[in-house]
Amino acid sequence: MNVTPKTAPKKPVALRVALTSGLMCTASAFFLAANSFMTGADWVRTALAKELGIDAERISASLIETSATDVLQTLKARAYVWIVLGIFMLLVSIAGRRSALWSRILRTLIIMPVLVMAAIDLGDTVPTVNSLMAALAASAALVSVFACWIPSRK
Secondary structure (H helix, E strand, O other), rough: OOOOOOOOOOOHHHHHHHHHHHHHHHHHHHHHHHHHHHHHHHHHHHHHHHHHOOHHHHHOOHHHHHHHHHHHHHHHHHHHHHHHHHHHHHHHHHHHHOOOHHHHHHHHHHHHHHHHHHHHHHOOOOOHHHHHHHHHHHHHHHHHHEEEEEEEEO
């Protein structure tokens, strides 16, 4: 007697690609935010010293503190936005496992702020790792949206 166990039906490839790329977008958004928090202050000091054309160790604290504080606050604000966008992409990716119409529409709407934030980070002076993660987040978000709208053939 040959008994084969029942296996769950496989999800369509496009749905798996949408889920995986949505999770990649989430991971890159979280990594980008963490990098901004961990290396932000050092990067700001180095970038301002390079912009002023002086050695980073010779910068007086009072001269650079005002500019560094403003730049660092902007970097941290962007990190908070990336965290929120990462949470939204994670929730939409999890909700989109069944490929419901409302989740596909929501994913399409969520991609807009992700692309805007990625364009801002790519067009501005930010750490190189942040630029790479922003590009990865934007690419993964685009793949996720395209894959979720591809008709499934199972």
